[in-house]
Amino acid sequence: xxxxxxxxxxxxxxxxxxxxxxxxxxxxxxxxxxxxxxxxxxxxxxxxxxxxxxxxxxxxxxxxxxxxxxxxxxxxxxxxxxxxxxxxxxxxxxxxxxxxxxxxxxxxxxxxxxxxxxxxxxxxxxxxxxxxxxxxxxxxxxxxxxxxxxxxxxxxxxxxx
Numbered sequence: 001x002x003x004x005x006x007x008x009x010x011x012x013x014x015x016x017x018x019x020x021x022x023x024x025x026x027x028x029x030x031x032x033x034x035x036x037x038x039x040x041x042x043x044x045x046x047x048x049x050x051x052x053x054x055x056x057x058x059x060x061x062x063x064x065x066x067x068x069x070x071x072x073x074x075x076x077x078x079x080x081x082x083x084x085x086x087x088x089x090x091x092x093x094x095x096x097x098x099x100x101x102x103x104x105x106x107x108x109x110x111x112x113x114x115x116x117x118x119x120x121x122x123x124x125x126x127x128x129x130x131x132x133x134x135x136x137x138x139x140x141x142x143x144x145x146x147x148x149x150x151x152x153x154x155x156x157x158x159x160x161x
Contacts, residue, residue: 018043019056023063075101 014036021032033043046052064070078097085093102108128136 014038015046015052015055018046019052019059022047023056023059071104075104078104 018032018036018038021027021035022029025032025035027035029044029047030040033040036043038046047056078101082094082097082101085091085097128139131139
């Protein structure tokens with residue numbers, strides 16, 4: 001928690017930079033965290049806090065106003081591009097436009113994968129989570145087909161009511 005006005009201003013600037021990285025520059029959360037000077041986990045938590053959620057909504061409205069980009073205009077642009085692609089016989093572009101319109105209107109349900117973890121697997125998972133990263137890497141590199149390549153990924157657990 002910042003102890004004085006200068007530290008609070010610095011923290012506010014970092015948070016603004018985090019949001020700009022995500023919303024203006026199209027960075028992943030990990031990239032935006034680095035860009036703003038945060039650890040990834042800290043940035044992930046911050047982006048879910050009410051002040052940043054509200055700031056993100058305000059920034060989105062500001063960008064919509066500044067650039068005149070609304071959902072309706074995007075749909076109109078996609079339909080226009082589809083029509084031009086159809087005239088020129090550009091099937092790939094036409095299909096891509098259809099795909100994007102389908103996504104925008106929620107016609108593609110996210111795929112749901114159910115994974116059942118036995119009690120032994122759950123215990124093993126807890127034990128692995130408690131290990132330092134260096135130990136997990138040692139275990140992984142000593143097993144079979146490890147390619148010595150790290151994969152960067154983001155995920156979010158979705159809980160169903």
